[in-house]
Amino acid sequence: MEINKEVKLLNFEDGIKELETIVKTLESGSGDLEDSIKAYERGVALKKHCERKLKEAQEKIEKITMQTDGSVESEDFSTAAAE
Numbered sequence: 148m149e150i151n152k153e154v155k156l157l158n159f160e161d162g163i164k165e166l167e168t169i170v171k172t173l174e175s176g177s178g179d180l181e182d183s184i185k186a187y188e189r190g191v192a193l194k195k196h197c198e199r200k201l202k203e204a205q206e207k208i209e210k211i212t213m214q215t216d217g218s219v220e221s222e223d224f225s226t227a228a229a230e
Contacts, residue, residue, distance in 0.1 A: 154192045159200040166193040 154162065169190040173183060214220055 151192050151196075154189070154196045157193075157196065159197055159204075162193050162197045162200070166190055166197065169193070 157165070169186045172178060173186060173190070178186070
């Protein structure tokens with residue numbers, strides 16, 4: 148699907164902005180049925196893309212913990228989540 152190729156090039160912020168615009172347009176009921184269907188399909192692709200971007204970011208987050216001796220230890224989020 149050609150939409151997915153375009154969507155994959157977007158960063159998270161641009162994807163969310165476009166998704167919000169699509170939702171507002173669909174909620175307003177403006178536009179004809181064919182345009183609404185196309186917008187909905189693009190919205191679904193944007194939603195999946197943004198969810199993927201969030202998951203990637205979450206996996207990069209480090210869990211930072213303070214040790215009893217006062218030192219700081221960081222642990223990869225994906226390692227911490229597995230425990």
